[in-house]
Amino acid sequence: MTILKSLTTFLLLLLADQANSCSLYKITVNGKTMLGSNYDAYYLNTRIWFENGTKPGDYGVVFTGGRLDEENKIAPQSGMNEFGLAFTQAAVPEQELTTFSNKKQITNRTTYLSDILHKCKNIEEVQAYINQYNHSTVSAVFLYTDKSGKYLIVEPDTMIIGNDPNYVLSNFCPSKTADLNLVKWARYRNGVAFLKNKIDTTIEFCTALSDTMHVCRKKIGDGTLLTSIWDINAGITYLYFYHDYKHLIQFNLKDELAKGDHALEIPTLFPPNAEYEKLINFKIPQNSSAIQLFFMFCAGLFLFSSLFFLITFFRNRKSKAGIKTPFNKIKLLLSLLSVILLYYVFVLATNDGIFYFPAPYKDYKPSLLNIAAYIPFLMLLLIIPLLRINLKVFKENVWRNFSKWLFAVNNLSYLVLIILFAYWGLFNVFN
Numbered sequence: 001m002t003i004l005k006s007l008t009t010f011l012l013l014l015l016a017d018q019a020n021s022c023s024l025y026k027i028t029v030n031g032k033t034m035l036g037s038n039y040d041a042y043y044l045n046t047r048i049w050f051e052n053g054t055k056p057g058d059y060g061v062v063f064t065g066g067r068l069d070e071e072n073k074i075a076p077q078s079g080m081n082e083f084g085l086a087f088t089q090a091a092v093p094e095q096e097l098t099t100f101s102n103k104k105q106i107t108n109r110t111t112y113l114s115d116i117l118h119k120c121k122n123i124e125e126v127q128a129y130i131n132q133y134n135h136s137t138v139s140a141v142f143l144y145t146d147k148s149g150k151y152l153i154v155e156p157d158t159m160i161i162g163n164d165p166n167y168v169l170s171n172f173c174p175s176k177t178a179d180l181n182l183v184k185w186a187r188y189r190n191g192v193a194f195l196k197n198k199i200d201t202t203i204e205f206c207t208a209l210s211d212t213m214h215v216c217r218k219k220i221g222d223g224t225l226l227t228s229i230w231d232i233n234a235g236i237t238y239l240y241f242y243h244d245y246k247h248l249i250q251f252n253l254k255d256e257l258a259k260g261d262h263a264l265e266i267p268t269l270f271p272p273n274a275e276y277e278k279l280i281n282f283k284i285p286q287n288s289s290a291i292q293l294f295f296m297f298c299a300g301l302f303l304f305s306s307l308f309f310l311i312t313f314f315r316n317r318k319s320k321a322g323i324k325t326p327f328n329k330i331k332l333l334l335s336l337l338s339v340i341l342l343y344y345v346f347v348l349a350t351n352d353g354i355f356y357f358p359a360p361y362k363d364y365k366p367s368l369l370n371i372a373a374y375i376p377f378l379m380l381l382l383i384i385p386l387l388r389i390n391l392k393v394f395k396e397n398v399w400r401n402f403s404k405w406l407f408a409v410n411n412l413s414y415l416v417l418i419i420l421f422a423y424w425g426l427f428n429v430f431n
Contacts, residue, residue: 028149049263
């Protein structure tokens with residue numbers, strides 16, 4: 001069982017590296033505690049916001065984040081309240097979990113995370129608060145810490161309290177990891193190695209640690225979107241943006257809460273960043289209305305074409321004279337190709353990680369996405385033969401006009417998709 005658990009852990013960690021990666025740490029020295037978070041993502045809405053308590057006894061809070069939630073708000077990635085409780089988190093692979101169906105259900109993750117900091121002042125209270133809920137629905141591992149230096153690890157189905165002077169974490173559940181030496185991610189191993197011989201709570205030391213653990217992917221330079229460092233005792237938030245550790249901004253929580261509730265767009269607080277500009281200008285379906293409209297057109301076209309060419313293939317297998325219809329088998333190919341591309345357009349429209357991670361994209365778990373990554377190559381292989389056949393169909397006038405022009409429109413869509421595939425780097429399997 002131990003060998004099986006170790007193997008399962010290794011595979012989960014290996015596959016999870018394609019998900020959004022993050023790195024976290026906590027350091028306590030001489031009664032002072034610092035919490036650090038590298039938020040590795042490719043969102044364009046990064047904010048820091050300050051909320052005073054709305055009910056008697058609630059604490060004022062500062063949050064940072066960048067992901068839009070279902071109510072068009074920014075979901076908290078990290079945060080700290082005025083009493084000295086702070087948290088951060090990292091996504092983990094979905095896996096078989098113990099569920100708590102008899103407990104309260106989390107109906108809104110953003111509200112749930114916000115309420116914890118508004119209502120709790122130490123990790124014991126956090127543990128008691130979370131214990132009311134079925135938190136197995138949240139595929140993330142959380143690190144909470146308070147002024148005492150104690151910390152709480154919240155996994156989807158487990159909570160662990162610790163009191164080590166330093167602690168490093170990334171996108172895995174410690175209780176599910178049989179051997180931490182199996183965690184080979186550079187960001188995690190670099191953090192562990194950095195803290196092996198020395199720990200300190202100065203901002204210079206924490207900056208160097210965050211820098212050591214940051215990510216910068218080769219494809220378009222994305223990776224660590226935001227580094228948040230929380231001085232829990234002093235109530236100070238330190239920010240670095242887009243893995244640039246030369247420019248630092250800090251906020252005093254008490255002073256900011258005195259200004260009332262407010263939010264700031266983090267990119268506007270820092271000097272221009274060439275790598276971030278590249279991220280902004282990298283167009284994908286999720287941030288380009290033109291590509292979204294083209295994908296909607298393709299979805300309709302491929303759905304119609306799949307049915308139309310399949311029906312006409314069977315209808316025209318033989319003419320009334322018993323003579324085979326020229327190029328009729330191509331209609332069967334076009335129908336199948338339309339189904340494949342309809343699926344792939346849906347995949348691209350709903351999975352933005354494909355555009356940022358190296359090609360061929362590999363999902364964090366075995367799935368059709370790992371096969372779909374080769375669809376661009378299928379299109380590249382077929383486009384010249386399809387164009388030549390389309391030209392022959394027009395020259396020899398062997399199909400009805402509607403079929404000929406529908407074939408042509410499909411070919412035009414294939415060409416545009418191939419250009420987009422090249423722009424997104426989906427052919428760059430050797431880089």
